[in-house]
Amino acid sequence: MKKHSILFLLLIICGCFLIPSKSFAFQHGYESHSDFIYALARNELPVYISDYSEDLKTMLPKYSGVKVVGSSGSWYEIQYTSKKGTSNYGWITREEFQSNCLIYDGREKRPFANGTYHLSFYQNQNSSTFSTDSYHAYTDTLTYTFTYVGNNCYTIKKANEDKYLKSDILQESNPYINELWGTEKEAGTFRITRKGNYYIICDVNTKRILYENDSNLLEFTNNQNALWRLTRNKKAIEKGNLQVFVQFDPLWGKHHYGNETTQDTETNNFCTSGCGIFATVNAIYSLSGHFPDPYELAKYASDKRYRIEDCGTDSGLFKAAAEKFGYKYGFSYDGCGESFKELKQKLKAGDTAIVYLPGHYGTIVDYNAKKDKYLLMDPHYLPKRGTSSFGDWVSQKDLEEGALTTQMFFYYKAD
Secondary structure: OHHHHHHHHHHHHHOOOOOOOOOOOOEEOOOOOOOOEEEEEOOOEEEEOOOOOOOEEEEEOOOOEEEEEEEEOOEEEEEEEOOOOOEEEEEEEHHHHHHHEEEEOOOOOOOEOOEEEEEEEEEEOOOOOOOHHHEEEOOOOEEEEEEEEEOOEEEEEEOOOOOEEEOOOOOOOOOOOOOOEEOHHHEOOEEEEEEOOEEEEEEOOOOOEEEEOOOOOEEEEOOOOEEEEEEOOOOOOOOOOOOOOOOOOOOOOOOEOOOOOOOOOOOOEHHHHOHHHHHHHHHHHHHHOEOOOHHHHHHHHHHOOOEEOOOEEOOHHHHHHHHHHHHHHOEEEEEEEOOHHHHHHHHHHOOEEEEEEOOEEEEEEEEEOOOOEEEEEOOOOOOOOOOOOOOEEEOOOHHHOHHHOOOEEEEEEEO
16 A cells, blocks of 8 residues: 555645546535545446557456555556455556546545534433433533544544543543643544433543533443433534535445335435435534434435435425424425525525525525625535535525526425
8 A cells, every 4th residue: 555655745745646627517616635635436447467468457346446645647646446345456447537526525434524513421320221212411511522533533622622532541630620621732532422312421541431420520431321412503513514415325325225025226326316315414514513314314204204215305305304303403494495585594594405406406505695695515426417426505596497497496494
């Protein structure tokens, strides 16, 4: 791997690493600032031994993921996963990549976006058995700022103060002394994972859980039923938070979507039919900051017959999903409509909107009054729409004609 990193660094310095030309018609909503290009193979993809040989190394199956790590002339060097699960390297032609691959934002998926959240502590009073119905809030809301550091881990800072939560020291300390908080250099690292509607905040070193005692002071415990609920009152569309989750991501692109007896993953999958699911994912994440489980949403859509086989998703899912998962992910349904005037008002008030396009769903998460443009997130870009996997600033005129003609907006608000 070292030689590939060095090669890639040299290519960057020499300006030889070229991002494929695509028919994108709009200004991107953001840049991922990734060192690599991530893509999905729409069809079988021939991989060669080197950039100077026509000797075939393998044929990657349809829906395989590839990562471009370097380039040489008309070739790209890629990293891919073999059938045995090992990481391998090979070469593909630039022409093949441009015609057969879909680019996406390959950054790590976070449990929730960076930013300031209100925390409420919850604990099970009835038993050691987990049940979300038996949990209730103990104290008033606390406010902290979370910054993602990778692998589901965050640093935690007091809002409006330069005081960071330090790592657990694994001893019976005096909680009345403010020794849990320190400088940025002293900041601890905490793995945060979901448990039902709530989160567990765990110190990565001691594996103990953040807890609030009867005196409303923070400490660490071994109690696995010490949970937290995170909510925010500002959309998660700050610089660095924007991320488009696409239905063709290799992580889930081939996942079967539907309840039919014969599960045909070649046609009825997220990649072909999941725009409604991922328009919902993007609307929730950009609103409340929480990453909703797309498998959970898809199962619910199928079970409740919002899944239209061989087609897509019925729009009735959007209201139903808010009623089912609103508390878990911090959002609620805020009506629907066709008016652009209402769209502007809702976006300014803090809403996000799922938008119905011709045969497709997307998400509008922001409006820039100075540019008089909307930030559209397309979960599956196509040349006819001129969109990308990195959000696109589009005008009202763009949304009133062609493949982006809007027919209805479905609104979510933070809850």
